[in-house]
Amino acid sequence: MNDEGAAFVEAMGQFLGSSGMTPMAGRVWGYLLICDPPEQTAGEIAAELHASRGAISGSVRLLEAAMFVRRTRKRGDRREYFSAPPGTFTTFAMNAGAIYRRLRVILEHGLESLGDKPPPLRARLEEALDVVRHVEREIPATLERFVADRAANTGNAL
Amino acid sequence: MNDEGAAFVEAMGQFLGSSGMTPMAGRVWGYLLICDPPEQTAGEIAAELHASRGAISGSVRLLEAAMFVRRTRKRGDRREYFSAPPGTFTTFAMNAGAIYRRLRVILEHGLESLGDKPPPLRARLEEALDVVRHVEREIPATLERFVADRAANTGNAL
DNA sequence: CCAAACGTTCAGTATTGACTGAATCTTCAG
DNA sequence: CTGAAGATTCAGTCAATACTGAACGTTTGG
Numbered sequence: 614m615n616d617e618g619a620a621f622v623e624a625m626g627q628f629l630g631s632s633g634m635t636p637m638a639g640r641v642w643g644y645l646l647i648c649d650p651p652e653q654t655a656g657e658i659a660a661e662l663h664a665s666r667g668a669i670s671g672s673v674r675l676l677e678a679a680m681f682v683r684r685t686r687k688r689g690d691r692r693e694y695f696s697a698p699p700g701t702f703t704t705f706a707m708n709a710g711a712i713y714r715r716l717r718v719i720l721e722h723g724l725e726s727l728g729d730k731p732p733p734l735r736a737r738l739e740e741a742l743d744v745v746r747h748v749e750r751e752i753p754a755t756l757e758r759f760v761a762d763r764a765a766n767t768g769n770a771l
Numbered sequence: 772m773n774d775e776g777a778a779f780v781e782a783m784g785q786f787l788g789s790s791g792m793t794p795m796a797g798r799v800w801g802y803l804l805i806c807d808p809p810e811q812t813a814g815e816i817a818a819e820l821h822a823s824r825g826a827i828s829g830s831v832r833l834l835e836a837a838m839f840v841r842r843t844r845k846r847g848d849r850r851e852y853f854s855a856p857p858g859t860f861t862t863f864a865m866n867a868g869a870i871y872r873r874l875r876v877i878l879e880h881g882l883e884s885l886g887d888k889p890p891p892l893r894a895r896l897e898e899a900l901d902v903v904r905h906v907e908r909e910i911p912a913t914l915e916r917f918v919a920d921r922a923a924n925t926g927n928a929l
Numbered sequence: 930c931c932a933a934a935c936g937t938t939c940a941g942t943a944t945t946g947a948c949t950g951a952a953t954c955t956t957c958a959g
Numbered sequence: 960c961t962g963a964a965g966a967t968t969c970a971g972t973c974a975a976t977a978c979t980g981a982a983c984g985t986t987t988g989g
Binding site: 812825832849850 | 934935936937938939
């Protein structure tokens with residue numbers, strides 16, 4: 614991996630680190646997006662990132678749960694290979710939609726806590742819910758349009 | 772503030788705490804969305820949240836910079852009043868668009884780092900950029916549609 | 930001009946949580 | 960069955976950072 618690649622890996626580490634996951638998970642993900650060959654063992658990743666095997670193990674566990682990384686085993690080989698499968702970023706954007714769902718639920722409980730307070734006081738949260746509900750609805754719709762366009766242009770499902 | 776309100780405040784604290792800002796900023800924001808009256812002084816907020824005045828000061832500074840909170844002074848009153856102005860959540864969603872811009876820039880640098888590697892290796896980042904560019908374009912468009920609809924329905928700009 | 934009320938700053942503290950590395954478990958070859 | 964190589968787990972360490980609280984600066988009323 615060249616210096617630019619290392620910078621990319623570190624940038625992805627910061628990015629995912631500030632988006633809920635750990636920096637190391639971000640670095641692993643970044644590396645799996647640019648590595649050659651595209652499939653790497655945990656040991657190879659640890660060596661390339663100068664990180665402990667334990668950290669890699671925990672990171673790929675996170676990434677697997679979020680479907681950002683795929684784990685494959687070849688028969689007659691006790692090693693496990695990790696890679697970034699196609700469609701990862703569609704998953705990523707879908708997760709962003711989940712954030713809005715979480716926010717909407719919080720806001721709804723907030724509105725309930727106001728009980729029968731007069732409308733001017735409720736207006737703040739009601740306006741918030743309007744926006745959040747709208748975005749929550751639009752994100753999946755936008756992604757579906759994207760996937761449909763892509764399928765039409767390339768003939769591929771992903 | 773009742774127990775449900777306190778739960779809402781705490782939930783907003785966790786939410787904003789895991790979205791780049793600090794938990795205290797989230798609590799302050801949450802409180803300003805449900806408090807009565809809607810305008811509160813720093814001292815009142817500190818007392819209600821059982822937090823130090825220093826923490827409130829730092830939090831409102833953050834929230835002001837992000838345009839989540841407005842600061843107003845009344846003449847003949849040395850106190851400053853804080854409140855959550857209308858349109859805050861549209862701002863919030865716009866900020867989400869900025870995240871995608873940041874991600875796009877990172878991915879573009881990553882693609883550059885691959886130099887003249889063969890297309891199969893570049894495909895991973897190229898697919899990622901397709902999705903991210905699409906979402907980055909769609910978020911502002913979606914919000915503009917929302918603002919336009921709202922203006923048409925209510926006759927208000929916000 | 931003085932005093933009081935309010936907000937800000939910043940050094941110190943406590944807490945969180947990510948990473949390390951050794952021990953353990955698992956899987957395959959011989 | 961035994962040994963070796965890989966992956967996982969987890970207790971411990973370390974660094975980042977959010978919050979506290981006292982000291983300071985600022986503004987207004989007397």
